[in-house]
Structure formats: C-alpha cells, structure tokens
Amino acid sequence: MIIKWIYVLPIILFLIALLGVLVKRNLIKIIISLTIMEYATFLFFALIGYRKGGMPPIEVEGVKSTIFVDPLPQALVLTAIVIGLATTSLLVAIAVRIYQKYGTFDIEKIKKLKG
C-alpha cells in the first residue's frame, strides 16, 4: 500500500506551493513557490516511471532482469527542467527590473495597473 500513498506526497507539495503563490507578498518568495510547484510536478512525473526493484533500462551482457524502470518520464522530466530554468531566469530578470523601477519587492506597493 505504501507505494500508492507515495503518489500523494508530490500532490501535497504542489498544493503547499500553490498556497505560497497565493498568500506571499514578496516577489522573490512567489518565484520560490513557483519553483517548488514545478519541482513537485517533476517529482510526480519521475515517480510514475519507477518500478519496485527495477533496473536501469540498459542491457548488460550476463545480467538478466525482467523489471526495468520506465525511461520515458525521466527523459521528459529532463526537458521540463530545462523549460523550468528558462521560466525561473526570466521571472528573476523581471523581478530585478521591477526592483529598479519601484525600489521594493512588496506586491502591495507594486500596483500602477488598475481597473
């Protein structure tokens, strides 16, 4: 049963991060929450590919194993991490420019847009 419940953990992490995005008032903390949210998704993706007692899916001469872990999610997570890096760096760049303009990271004070 423990193997089933382990899938719930990334979902809990995801929800914690979502809460962080919604309640935090500091731009940098929002960015950190978004990163945690992405990582929760990656963790979930990697767990899907896991098989109990599984081997890496590489054929080695003389070693016989019938259970392999699923390699596809690992490849996908690598791609998704690269995308996540691009997102985070752009967010940080914009946050730095916002700091130069407004002199603060507090989103209560950053509100020139309205309507």
Place this chain on the structure above:
Amino acid sequence: MNLLPIFIALPLLGAFILSLIRQKRVGDVLANLINLSLFIISLLLLRYGNLVYKIGGWQPVNGIPIGIYWVKDGLSTLMLVIVNFVALLSTIFSINYMERFTDKNRYYCLFLLMLLGMNGVILAGDMFNLFVFLEISAIASYSLVAFGTESEELEAAFKYQVMGTIASSFILFGIALLYSLTGTLNMADMASVIHNASFNIHNGKFLIFVCGLFIAGFGMKGAIMPFHAWLPDAHPSAPAPISAMLSGVLIKVLGIYTISRVIFNIFGLTPMLSNLLMVLGSLSIIAGAILAIGQNDFKRLLAYSSISQVGYIILGLGLGTPLGILGGLLHLLNHSVFKSLLFLNSGAVEYATDNRDLRKMGGLNKKMPVTGTTNFIASMSIAGVPPFNGFWSKLLIILACILTGHFWFAIWAIIGSIITLAYYLKVQKYAFFGTLKKEWEKIKEVPNFMRLSMIILAILCTIMGLLLIPQLREIFLSPGVEVLRNGLQYINNLGL
C-alpha cells in the same frame, strides 16, 4: 515532399539569424519574408488531406507509435492559415511602429519564436510536444509583454508569467497523470486506449480529474472567465502588433485549440463537458462585456472585449452540434481578424498621439481617415452589425443554441452582443467622432506600412461572411468542423 517541418524550422532559423544581425533594414526584410512564405505554405496545405510527419522516420512497432509525430488535419490547417496570416500583417505593421523601440531585431527574434511555438502547438501529435511548444510560445510572449521595460509593462509581465507558470504546472501534472493511465503520449494512441473496452471504470474517475486539470490549465492560458485576471493587464502592456498577436491568435491557439483537441479528440465530448463549456462560455461573454463598458483606456477595453468574444467561441464549440461548431470556428477566424485590426488601430492612435486614454481623444477622424474608417468597420464587425463578418458567426451560434433548445444561452449571447455594440459606440464617440481637440491639430496619419495592414484586415472584415458560401466553406471550414464533430476519427491518424 512533406511541408510540415518548415513551419518549425524556418522561424527557428530566422530567430537565430536575427539575434546575430544588428542592421534594422535586414531584420525588417527577413522577418517579413519568413512570415510571407509561411503564410503561402499554409495556404498550400489546404489542398492536402491529413498528413503525418514522423521525426527521424521512426515507424510504429506493432501498431504502437514510438517517436515524435506531427499531425496535420482539417482543424490544424485552419489554425495554421489564420495564425500565419495575422503574424504576417503584424510584422508588416511593425516595420514602422517598432521604430519607437530600440532593439528591433531582438523583437523580431522573440516574435518568430512565439510564432514557432504556436505552429508547433497546432502541429503537435503528442501531449508532451504540445507542452514544450506551448512553453516556447508562452515564454516568448512573457518577454514580449515586458518589451517596453516601463514599470507598468514589467508589472503586467510578472503577473502574466506567474499565472502562466501555474497554468503550465497544471497542464504538466495532467499530462503525467494521463501518461500513467494510458501508458502512451501520442494523442491518437491515447484516444484509442481510453475508448478501448478494456479501459476500466476505476480509471474513468481519474480521467475526470485529469480533464479538470486540463480545463483549468488551458483555460488559464486562454483567459476563460474564472481564470481571466491576467489578460486585461498583459495584453494592453505589450507593443501594439504583439497585442494583436496575443489577443488575435495566441489565446486561441494556447487556450481554445488545445482545449478542443483534448476534449473532442482524446476524451470525447460528454454531455457534462458540453454543459461545462457552455456555462464557462456564457459567463465569459457577460462578464467580459460588463467589465469592458467601464474602461477608459483604449487597449484595456479591447482586452476585456477579447474575454467576451472568446466566450462566444467556447459557447459555439461546447454545443457540439455541426452548426454550433461551424459558428464557433467561424467566430474564431472572424475574431482573429477584427480584434487584431482593433489592436493595430489602437497602436496607430498611440503612434500619432502618444495617448491611450479615450477621454482625451476626440475628432481623430478628421486627421486620421484611414485609422478612423478601418476602426469603424472593425467595431461594427465585432458588434455583429449585418453586412460584416461578425454578424454571420454570432447568428450561427445563436441559431445553434435555439435549435438545440438552449434558449437561456441564446439570450445571454444576444445580451452580450448588445453590450458589445454599446461599448464600441463609446469608442467611436469618444475617439473618432466629434470635434477635434486643439492639442491634436498637428497630428498626421500613420505611415504607409501601418496603413497597408489595417486596410487589408478591414477588407477581410467586410467580405469574410462569404466563407459561408458552400464552395468556400468546403475548403476552409468544413474539414475543421468534421475533425471536431467526429472527434474520435482522430485515432485513424495512427494509420498514416
């Protein structure tokens, strides 16, 4: 020869070259040539039926697809034509308009990356590629919204990106769950696994959860009503040609196209999903229209209007009848044309007067006849006044509502249309009619290239109702309607 890779390869090559070049004129010519050739190739694709391109030539093993597939069917062709068309006119407009900004070639570079992402989303045949291309176009659009680097633009871009990243996480989570349920990423293969009799009931409950994740994620990207909060900030902050791209095609490709692919072609339209889409659609229609009335910023009003018009498309598609889908797709085409025209108009006004506040304008018709006339045509089209294109698509959607017995939705749609007329008359009255204010005595009509793209779009606004003539409908709209009506025929793409 298979033409599909050109849609990804050509803009990618162009973006790479443009990021190295410094001369402005070379950038203008190159970006316009690339977009022109993409538009011509997308028109050529209308002649073909369904096409599948297998990257690296990986053939299916025992009928199970491996590797990355790009699929072109009726709906993708329709979307490719309209996306590349609006992109072409936006780059023509940019030649003069973007002189206001410093680094024009970086702008074209990001523009082409966004276009590449959208083309990729339209052609993607598996869920993960769809996600990757979606992120490419989304990241390019975040940086384009912040392109002016003024305080409002940065703030809007940050807000937009936070919402966009949450949406992407939802989508990726949904893809992960769907992969664990079906064991495949290819969309056609997914559909065949889900609709196989051996797919058990227990998994069905998970599918509803996955569907919810996708509707929340793609809905956030497409600014459907409860998820719309970022759009009125982000779209007005971008440079005008980018606003035209974002409101005209980006929210449709990332929101509506992806939702309809997932719901119609993978899950299959159930009555529950159909009702959900219709309710979301009519909510967007009314709320977007009511919020738009109170706006005094020209571009902000247009952005709220986008939310309202996207509601019509969702309502039409959600009905699921051939007439409703036809109306929805026609409204998608029409909205791309007149909303890009309206945003280009707002850009022209901003170019001439350096002002976006409607209350400070007045009598601009006397000084800017081309902008005024094209804006009048676009306003009448979007409000649904008879000879113009918006009338026909709204008529089809409302008729489809009545024919299926959904009178309340029809009434909502009509009320939304009346409110739309009201706030576009407000734009006309405040900005273009009336007496010319003294401070605008010296303004001039905008340069030639900006005029050219506005005139082309205005002509299309007047004649696009002709797409309903059977001969033209068979070429443009019917293949797309067929894809959504017989959604599960998508499985047959595996055999190509």
